[in-house]
Amino acid sequence: MTNREIARRLRETADLMEIAGEDPFRIRSYRRGADAVDQCPQAISGLIVEPKKILELPGIGKGLLAAIQELLTQGKLELREQLLQRYRPGMLELLQISGLGPKTIALIFERFQASSVDEVEKLARAGQLRTLPRMGEQSEAKILQGIEVWRKVSGRFLLNQAEAAAEAAKEWMLGIAEISSLTIAGSLRRGMETIGDVDLLACGEKLQGAAREAAGEHFVAMPGVEQVLGQGAEKASVRLHTGLQIDLRWLTPESLGAGLQYFTGSQAHNIALRGRAVQRGWKLNEYGLMQDEHIIAGETEAAIYQALGLEWIPPELRENSGELEAAEQGKLPRLVEVADLRGDVHMHTVASDGKSSIEEMADAALARGCEYIAITEHSQALAMARGLDAARARKHIQLIRDADAIYRQGRKPSTGGPERPLRIFTGLEVDILADGRLDMDNDVLAEMDVVIGSLHSKFDLPPAAMTRRILRAIENPHLRILGHLTARRLLRRAAVEFDFEAVLAACARAGVALEINASPERLDLNDRLARRCGQAGVPVVISTDAHQPRHFEHMRYGVLLARRAWLEPAQVLNTRGPDAFLAALRPR
Numbered sequence: 001m002t003n004r005e006i007a008r009r010l011r012e013t014a015d016l017m018e019i020a021g022e023d024p025f026r027i028r029s030y031r032r033g034a035d036a037v038d039q040c041p042q043a044i045s046g047l048i049v050e051p052k053k054i055l056e057l058p059g060i061g062k063g064l065l066a067a068i069q070e071l072l073t074q075g076k077l078e079l080r081e082q083l084l085q086r087y088r089p090g091m092l093e094l095l096q097i098s099g100l101g102p103k104t105i106a107l108i109f110e111r112f113q114a115s116s117v118d119e120v121e122k123l124a125r126a127g128q129l130r131t132l133p134r135m136g137e138q139s140e141a142k143i144l145q146g147i148e149v150w151r152k153v154s155g156r157f158l159l160n161q162a163e164a165a166a167e168a169a170k171e172w173m174l175g176i177a178e179i180s181s182l183t184i185a186g187s188l189r190r191g192m193e194t195i196g197d198v199d200l201l202a203c204g205e206k207l208q209g210a211a212r213e214a215a216g217e218h219f220v221a222m223p224g225v226e227q228v229l230g231q232g233a234e235k236a237s238v239r240l241h242t243g244l245q246i247d248l249r250w251l252t253p254e255s256l257g258a259g260l261q262y263f264t265g266s267q268a269h270n271i272a273l274r275g276r277a278v279q280r281g282w283k284l285n286e287y288g289l290m291q292d293e294h295i296i297a298g299e300t301e302a303a304i305y306q307a308l309g310l311e312w313i314p315p316e317l318r319e320n321s322g323e324l325e326a327a328e329q330g331k332l333p334r335l336v337e338v339a340d341l342r343g344d345v346h347m348h349t350v351a352s353d354g355k356s357s358i359e360e361m362a363d364a365a366l367a368r369g370c371e372y373i374a375i376t377e378h379s380q381a382l383a384m385a386r387g388l389d390a391a392r393a394r395k396h397i398q399l400i401r402d403a404d405a406i407y408r409q410g411r412k413p414s415t416g417g418p419e420r421p422l423r424i425f426t427g428l429e430v431d432i433l434a435d436g437r438l439d440m441d442n443d444v445l446a447e448m449d450v451v452i453g454s455l456h457s458k459f460d461l462p463p464a465a466m467t468r469r470i471l472r473a474i475e476n477p478h479l480r481i482l483g484h485l486t487a488r489r490l491l492r493r494a495a496v497e498f499d500f501e502a503v504l505a506a507c508a509r510a511g512v513a514l515e516i517n518a519s520p521e522r523l524d525l526n527d528r529l530a531r532r533c534g535q536a537g538v539p540v541v542i543s544t545d546a547h548q549p550r551h552f553e554h555m556r557y558g559v560l561l562a563r564r565a566w567l568e569p570a571q572v573l574n575t576r577g578p579d580a581f582l583a584a585l586r587p588r
Contacts (some may be wrong), residue, residue: 001203001224003037003166004045004073005242009080010034010064014082015095018102019109030067032059032363039355039548042189081116090116092276098146098493099139120148142460146492151489155196157244159557160520162188165224165244169200170250172222173248178211180204181256185263185340189315191560193523196489197245197261203256219248253559255287257300262286268320269313276308276324333568336542338559340569342577344552345374345450345542346429346483346515351396352377353385355548358403358424364549366411366422372578374450375400376427379439382456393428397447401428421561423578425449429483434458436472438479445478449582452482452515465559466498474506476493481509481541484517492521499531507538512585513573516542518558518567519551539573539584 011120014030019022035045036057045055054065071077081405087109094105094117111132114120123129129140148342157165166184173182179202185188186199207215216236220228229237236251251259262270262285277284282291288298291308297303302312310327314335317323326332347361348354358375360526365373377396378387378559388396402423410419431439438453440446445451453473461469473479486495507514514533517524522545525533533540542558544551562572569575573584 001045001075002073002168003040004161004164005066005224006044007034007079009071012095013067013077013080013083014091015102016080016087016091017324017328019087019091020083021106027211029059029061029064029416033064033067035355036060041550041560042069042347045072047181050340056564059535065384076102078540081261088115089252090119090472093150093170094120096492097143098489104132104135107135117150118529131169141164142291148432149492149494153194155243156164156194156491157196157242157524158490159188159191159193159560160521161194161242162198162244163557164199165240165242165246165322166198169198169219169222169246169248171217173200173202173219176215177216178204178206178215180207180253183260185260186265189264190266190318191316191564193242193526197247199264200248201251201256201259202248203251203253203259207250207251215250216248238578248393253299255298257302257304258288258298259286259574260285261301261304264315264318267317269323270319270322272320273308276310282307292390296573311501314563316560317566333566335563336559336569336572336575338556338569340572340575341542341555341559342372343372343374343423343539343574343576343581344368344544344546344555345372345425345427345581346375346452346517347373347546347551348385348429349375351392351399352382352387353547355587357401360548360549362422362424363411364552366407366420368555370422371420372423372425372581374425374427376429376450377573378454379430381431381433381439381552387431388428388437390441393440394447395445397426400424410520425578425582426452428456430474430479431456432469434461434469436469436475438473438476442476443477445476446588448478450480450585451478452481452483453479455485456488459487459493460497463497463499467502470498470503471506474503474510474512478588479510479512479586481513483515484519484522484545485486486524486526486529487571488524490523495524495526500532503537504532504536508536511587513539516540516558516563517545518542518554519545519556520557523557525561527564529559530562530567534565534567534571539569541573542571543574 011034014027016375017027033455034060040057051065054060067077096098108114112123114123115225124140124144129135153401167291170182181203185201188195188198216231218587219236220238222230224240225238226241227239229239235247237247239245250348274284282289288295289304297307311332313323313327349358378385380387407422407424411423426448428448429452431454432453433439489493542562544554546552573581
């Protein structure tokens with residue numbers, strides 16, 4: 001069981017305890033413990049033989065240690081099971097719906113004994129939820145909207161969740177000597193923002209007969225498997241206890257490229273590619289590009305594309321959105337890569353809702369090879385995130401400048417190697433208020449190197465009002481970047497509605513950049529909107545929105561999205577060095 005899975009079980013237990021009205025102190029302890037497990041750089045499962053090390057984690061006492069040991073040894077937590085039996089498993093689905101927190105769910109259960117999505121939806125459509133304390137017609141409508149979003153995304157998983165499961169499966173299977181290659185395919189390889197299932201392709205000269213059967217038995221015995229969906233000569237399928245399905249397919253070396261191309265997709269791309277083959281009197285499938293029974297190409301993807309008169313097309317572009325025509329003309333873009341990025345300019349520290357200090361974030365950035373970062377705390381309107389008012393912002397500016405004076409002289413990365421300088425820019429992620437004003441005095445904003453404007457509230461404004469709100473924010477001369485513009489939370493909250501083309505035009509006129517937020521829970525802008533930025537000549541910034549050092553790892557998800565958007569390095573501002581980056585932003 002991974003740290004993330006342990007933390008999820010602890011959080012679910014805390015939510016169920018809150019629904020049950022149990023001791024608030026105990027509930028908080030479970031949530032603090034979940035945070036500690038989630039942030040632990042080591043695998044908790046590996047520390048179980050050294051319980052003292054687990055007790056050293058902040059927020060972990062003997063009670064939580066016992067709960068973690070129970071999860072790791074029994075695969076379940078008795079307290080969680082008892083609460084689920086009391087309230088029924090549907091409670092966990094209700095907790096996934098935007099607008100339904102534990103206290104609201106407790107109210108609904110106490111009054112109506114409803115504990116499933118269907119039951120709550122029926123009550124909302126009948127207008128009965130608005131009769132509860134602190135509820136009204138608007139709250140009822142938000143719950144219905146949340147249920148609608150949940151139904152659309154149910155059974156899908158965030159990119160990082162699917163990636164972690166795929167990598168764990170790969171590690172488990174690489175112990176099979178007959179497997180010479182094990183490759184991730186499907187929507188995960190294309191970098192889709194959410195994943196329905198994971199496709200793994202196994203290949204090996206000796207992966208035949210009894211060896212393949214033994215490998216299949218090993219696969220279905222993988223830790224975390226809840227159900228074996230199928231096991232045969234061509235593939236094996238399992239469902240993990242998280243609900244994610246993993247399919248393992250067997251390929252021969254002569255068909256590896258064809259299978260990788262076929263199972264990577266997308267369906268629209270594959271149909272168009274097969275059409276090119278048919279025009280030449282050939283056929284293309286998972287076994288190869290063939291003329292009658294003769295295989296023209298199949299061992300590599302590149303050979304298949306070349307035979308069809310195309311450059312090899314990166315997986316992120318395979319959506320039948322112009323990539324075949326560009327590949328035929330030799331005009332595919334040189335897509336941005338993680339190695340092109342030189343800085344990260346959206347992150348938080350303990351001054352607002354981050355988990356680490358300025359120095360800890362700076363050290364982690366150095367270890368990742370950054371040349372510069374910007375510390376961008378929340379502003380005062382986001383009280384729940386301890387947002388900064390003007391006085392605290394000014395003090396924080398000085399702390400950042402003091403740290404910058406030290407780090408720009410050169411520090412040794414925590415991973416070793418020579419000393420390197422790091423620039424630390426002052427910044428703020430300022431709330432865009434409902435009327436479009438920025439949530440900070442202009443004289444304070446004028447002192448900041450990087451001002452990001454973001455939406456954190458009032459997501460239900462009508463499209464015309466939301467457009468006016470964003471356009472007014474752009475008019476503020478201190479705004480330099482629009483952060484996670486659509487405010488979506490994948491699998492939780494839909495994007496806000498506004499006139500994106502009007503906003504894009506305003507950004508082009510004002511010199512405001514747009515952010516690709518690399519957090520796997522956001523990935524905002526989406527690939528379609530980010531591609532429009534590239535087409536309109538509006539620069540983007542790829543940022544992690546890191547709240548702790550581990551979040552720097554998320555940068556690759558933002559890069560995946562940028563690649564799906566056809567973006568090249570020159571179109572991403574933080575591929576520049578520190579001085580060139582500042583110079584490329586809207587002039588102060």
